[in-house]
Amino acid sequence: MRDYELIRSKRKTIAIQAKDGKLIVRAPMRATKKEIEATLARFDPQIQKMLAKNIALAEQRAAFSLNYGDSVLYRGKKYPIVARSGNRVGFDDARKEFYLPPNLPPERIKAGVVQIYKMLAKRHLSERLLHFQPVMGVAVTDFHITNAKGRWGSLSGKKSVNFSWRLIMAGDDIIDVVVVHELAHIKQFNHSDKFWAEVEKIIPDWREREKRLKDFNHRINAQNWDVDWETAAKEESAMFTGDNLAFRWHFAVYKTILSSKNGMNIYRGCLHGCIYCDSRSACYQMNHDFEDIEVKRNAPQILDDQLRRRRLPCMIGTGSMCDPYIPLDDKILYTRQCLEVIEKHGFGVTVLTKSVRVLRDLDVLKRINEKAKAVVQMTLTTYDENLCRVLEPNVSTTAERFHALEVFRDNGISTVVWLCPILPFINDTEENLRGILDYCIRAKVTAIMDFGFGVTLREGDREYFYKKLDGHFPGIKQKYIGAFGNAHSCSSPKEKRLTEIFTETCNRYGIIHGSNKVFAYLNKFPDKSGQMSLFDMEDYLNGGEY
Numbered sequence: 389m390r391d392y393e394l395i396r397s398k399r400k401t402i403a404i405q406a407k408d409g410k411l412i413v414r415a416p417m418r419a420t421k422k423e424i425e426a427t428l429a430r431f432d433p434q435i436q437k438m439l440a441k442n443i444a445l446a447e448q449r450a451a452f453s454l455n456y457g458d459s460v461l462y463r464g465k466k467y468p469i470v471a472r473s474g475n476r477v478g479f480d481d482a483r484k485e486f487y488l489p490p491n492l493p494p495e496r497i498k499a500g501v502v503q504i505y506k507m508l509a510k511r512h513l514s515e516r517l518l519h520f521q522p523v524m525g526v527a528v529t530d531f532h533i534t535n536a537k538g539r540w541g542s543l544s545g546k547k548s549v550n551f552s553w554r555l556i557m558a559g560d561d562i563i564d565v566v567v568v569h570e571l572a573h574i575k576q577f578n579h580s581d582k583f584w585a586e587v588e589k590i591i592p593d594w595r596e597r598e599k600r601l602k603d604f605n606h607r608i609n610a611q612n613w614d615v616d617w618e619t620a621a622k623e624e625s626a627m628f629t630g631d632n633l634a635f636r637w638h639f640a641v642y643k644t645i646l647s648s649k650n651g652m653n654i655y656r657g658c659l660h661g662c663i664y665c666d667s668r669s670a671c672y673q674m675n676h677d678f679e680d681i682e683v684k685r686n687a688p689q690i691l692d693d694q695l696r697r698r699r700l701p702c703m704i705g706t707g708s709m710c711d712p713y714i715p716l717d718d719k720i721l722y723t724r725q726c727l728e729v730i731e732k733h734g735f736g737v738t739v740l741t742k743s744v745r746v747l748r749d750l751d752v753l754k755r756i757n758e759k760a761k762a763v764v765q766m767t768l769t770t771y772d773e774n775l776c777r778v779l780e781p782n783v784s785t786t787a788e789r790f791h792a793l794e795v796f797r798d799n800g801i802s803t804v805v806w807l808c809p810i811l812p813f814i815n816d817t818e819e820n821l822r823g824i825l826d827y828c829i830r831a832k833v834t835a836i837m838d839f840g841f842g843v844t845l846r847e848g849d850r851e852y853f854y855k856k857l858d859g860h861f862p863g864i865k866q867k868y869i870g871a872f873g874n875a876h877s878c879s880s881p882k883e884k885r886l887t888e889i890f891t892e893t894c895n896r897y898g899i900i901h902g903s904n905k906v907f908a909y910l911n912k913f914p915d916k917s918g919q920m921s922l923f924d925m926e927d928y929l930n931g932g933e934y
């Protein structure tokens with residue numbers, strides 16, 4: 389008789405399994421040894437085959453190892469692993485290669501590749517979730533990447549979805565069917581006909597794809613991707629710093645979205661990468677990476693609920709701390725949905741952004757403007773397009789923003805330009821100021837918001853800014869340290885002259901200026917009901933744009 393491990397349980401039948409080359413028998417509590425061994429004898433030919441297959445698989449898994457030059461799967465295609473100096477790991481989208489520090493042993497290479505897979509899985513699967521959720525009319529509450537080996541995905545009772553990082557090795561067709569499968573469970577919890585009908589609405593060939601998923605499962609099972617993270621973490625520099633961090637997001641639960649001053653930030657965090665961004669400051673207590681966007685879950689519904697309870701309409705402001713038109717918004721459309729809620733309740737809105745993505749919502753902004761009031765505000769810091777790409781690398785350039793201002797003007801929506809920050813020793817030139825003012829005059833902006841000519845620096849923001857100065861403007865950091873030390877407010881040495889030019893130009897062209905007057909203009913709700921509403925200017929003064 390063969391050796392076997394016996395596991396008794398409340399089950400009703402005898403089950404025979406092969407694991408790591410060993411035979412495992414699961415039997416009911418009352419099954420006798422004689423009955424168990426009779427079953428083993430009866431199925432001996434099948435058991436022999438099963439064991440042989442399992443031993444071959446165990447050998448394959450034991451032989452699996454990775455080295456530089458090997459290729460590994462990513463979204464169904466193979467890409468090489470290369471050594472690159474430094475201590476970073478990542479996937480180079482341009483060169484199409486996995487890169488790791490040099491001279492690592494195979495186990496550490498595997499750990500590094502798994503780390504890259506996790507980052508890539510988070511990035512790609514979050515994109516697919518954002519794509520399929522509106523299409524299927526469902527929404528998850530949270531999303532995690534797990535180490536699960538036996539399950540590609542799972543959904544909790546609270547609609548939080550998990551995916552195994554291993555899924556990122558599969559082709560896009562397989563990844564999508566797993567994502568849709570989990571999302572369909574939000575509507576149908578079991579695997580009934582109704583459930584598969586939901587899947588079929590989105591993926592008509594789901595049967596073929598599920599078969600391919602099974603084949604893929606066998607392939608991946610033959611590779612031992614297990615990493616002993618505990619041991620790896622004990623080794624010095626075993627854990628790497630990861631690249632490819634773009635486009636990360638997570639949901640956070642909020643009960644309200646409007647501040648006491650009627651300001652609203654749908655997102656916390658931003659991908660626009662402005663080197664001077666004040667929202668990175670420690671005082672805002674973001675307990676997540678700035679690039680890992682916190683999305684206020686159900687923001688439009690929460691806003692709807694809050695506005696419904698209001699007796700009088702007023703102006704709602706958005707964008708003071710984090711830009712509402714980050715790339716993620718194109719997928720999730722929360723900003724547009726919030727504008728629609730504002731329109732529905734007859735409130736007014738002021739939107740502050742650096743992205744021409746705001747043009748996407750021109751129609752709804754026009755409707756708000758017809759019923760109440762809509763103002764589009766754009767920040768302009770430099771008229772030099774090349775400098776703009778350095779200061780604000782991931783968002784529309786100044787020329788693009790200027791064209792957006794013209795579109796809003798032509799559609800009867802008033803516009804305000806935020807002339808800040810003016811960075812001492814960088815963009816605090818007369819030429820730059822005149823260039824921006826020229827854009828403002830041509831775009832016929834209603835007002836220009838200014839806070840003097842300088843920049844504010846605080847803990848968190850200052851470190852990031854200085855790091856970027858070292859990268860782009862060698863020697864300027866030292867000038868800042870010498871001139872301002874740890875001061876919060878860093879004014880340009882040319883402030884007096886710049887203020888003269890600014891004031892003279894605004895007066896000549898009838899442009900509202902001076903922060904108090906501009907805030908008063910922004911906060912004034914049109915007097916259709918004899919009411920006027922002000923939301924506190926501090927909302928803006930404390931915001932992320934300065």
Ligand code: SF4
Binds near residue numbers: 659
């Ligand atoms: S300044 Fe505004 S747009 Fe730029 S990174 Fe910060 S929040 Fe984003």
